[in-house]
Amino acid sequence: MSTLISVDEIxxxxxxxxxxxxxxxxxxxxECRSEFAADYRGEFRISGLGAMQVxxxxxxxxxxxxxxxxxxxxxPDLLKMLLVCNGSSVVEQGxxxxxxxxxxxxxxxxRRPYEVTCGVDQDQPTRLLTFMFPPSLLPLxxxxxxxxTAVRIPATTGLGDLTAQFLLQLARxxxxxxxxxxxxxxxxxxxxxxxRLARELDVREWGTAEARRHALLTTVQxxxxxxLGDPRLSPAAVAAAHHISLRSLHQLFHDEGLTVAGWxxxxxxxxxxxxxxxxxxxxxxxxxxAARWGFRSAAxxxxxxxxxxxxxxxxxxxxxxxxxGLHGSAMTSR
Numbered sequence: 001m002s003t004l005i006s007v008d009e010i011x012x013x014x015x016x017x018x019x020x021x022x023x024x025x026x027x028x029x030x031e032c033r034s035e036f037a038a039d040y041r042g043e044f045r046i047s048g049l050g051a052m053q054v055x056x057x058x059x060x061x062x063x064x065x066x067x068x069x070x071x072x073x074x075x076p077d078l079l080k081m082l083l084v085c086n087g088s089s090v091v092e093q094g095x096x097x098x099x100x101x102x103x104x105x106x107x108x109x110x111r112r113p114y115e116v117t118c119g120v121d122q123d124q125p126t127r128l129l130t131f132m133f134p135p136s137l138l139p140l141x142x143x144x145x146x147x148x149t150a151v152r153i154p155a156t157t158g159l160g161d162l163t164a165q166f167l168l169q170l171a172r173x174x175x176x177x178x179x180x181x182x183x184x185x186x187x188x189x190x191x192x193x194x195x196r197l198a199r200e201l202d203v204r205e206w207g208t209a210e211a212r213r214h215a216l217l218t219t220v221q222x223x224x225x226x227x228l229g230d231p232r233l234s235p236a237a238v239a240a241a242h243h244i245s246l247r248s249l250h251q252l253f254h255d256e257g258l259t260v261a262g263w264x265x266x267x268x269x270x271x272x273x274x275x276x277x278x279x280x281x282x283x284x285x286x287x288x289x290a291a292r293w294g295f296r297s298a299a300x301x302x303x304x305x306x307x308x309x310x311x312x313x314x315x316x317x318x319x320x321x322x323x324x325g326l327h328g329s330a331m332t333s334r
Contacts, residue, residue, distance in 0.1 A: 012038065
């Protein structure tokens with residue numbers, strides 16, 4: 001179920017201030033400015049899709065800025081992706097700038113300053129999609145994500161077009177998915193996005209030593225993802241499977257600010273978290289979910305889950321079984 005927020009219901013003099021409140025409540029606090037402030041118009045359709053938040057925007061041209069001061073007030077560790085449906089928009093972060101046309105997208109991080117201009121050189125509403133989620137849900141390292149920040153991801157024939165069209169259709173039909181379907185589609189969307197971003201990294205770094213290192217890391221991480229359910233999966237087993245020394249494996253992950261064991265544990269916890277939030281698996285015992293993803297004992301899993309999420313797995317499951325409430329006087333459910 002989505003929540004529709006219409007700026008048009010607010011008096012014209014207060015609309016841009018209201019938009020700033022909406023952006024803070026929907027994403028993170030940002031400064032907003034527009035040459036159409038005197039009579040700003042726009043709608044925001046906000047939906048949850050598993051671990052992702054999806055927003056469809058139909059808004060007059062606007063520029064939003066995430067400043068160091070606003071980051072100090074609220075600093076969630078989240079990635080945002082902006083996909084343009086019509087017109088053009090610009091994303092700037094970390095000295096990089098991506099000018100986006102229809103079906104193109106860029107990613108950026110809420111923990112770092114950025115500026116996004118929506119509807120460049122337009123005088124009418126533009127449609128955009130945003131997807132927001134924790135960066136840990138992508139199998140890419142912090143340094144890899146930084147290299148992709150504010151980079152134009154084109155809608156090229158093949159994988160590029162598939163990614164854009166899949167995400168567009170996902171957002172258009174978000175109200176028609178059951179909770180279980182939404183959880184699975186969220187996972188599928190993240191996998192499609194990760195594949196597209198990995199391809200972009202390969203294109204940008206092709207032929208370099210860094211590209212070869214990245215190719216090995218990607219291969220190793222894919223192997224780990226495929227064998228998460230095996231309790232015997234360990235750094236030594238991973239190194240042996242790829243015919244490299246254990247020291248080389250640890251160095252490969254260390255170069256990305258990661259550890260092998262930590263990365264395995266995080267991926268297992270993510271799979272468990274997804275299953276715990278899946279209504280279709282509500283009758284499956286917590287211990288069975290833990291065993292499915294390679295945890296040797298329920299006690300070990302419970303400790304790791306509590307450390308990562310601040311609550312025991314049973315409480316996490318109970319919270320995600322509760323219906324989501326709607327907030328805000330200008331919101332209607334559709």
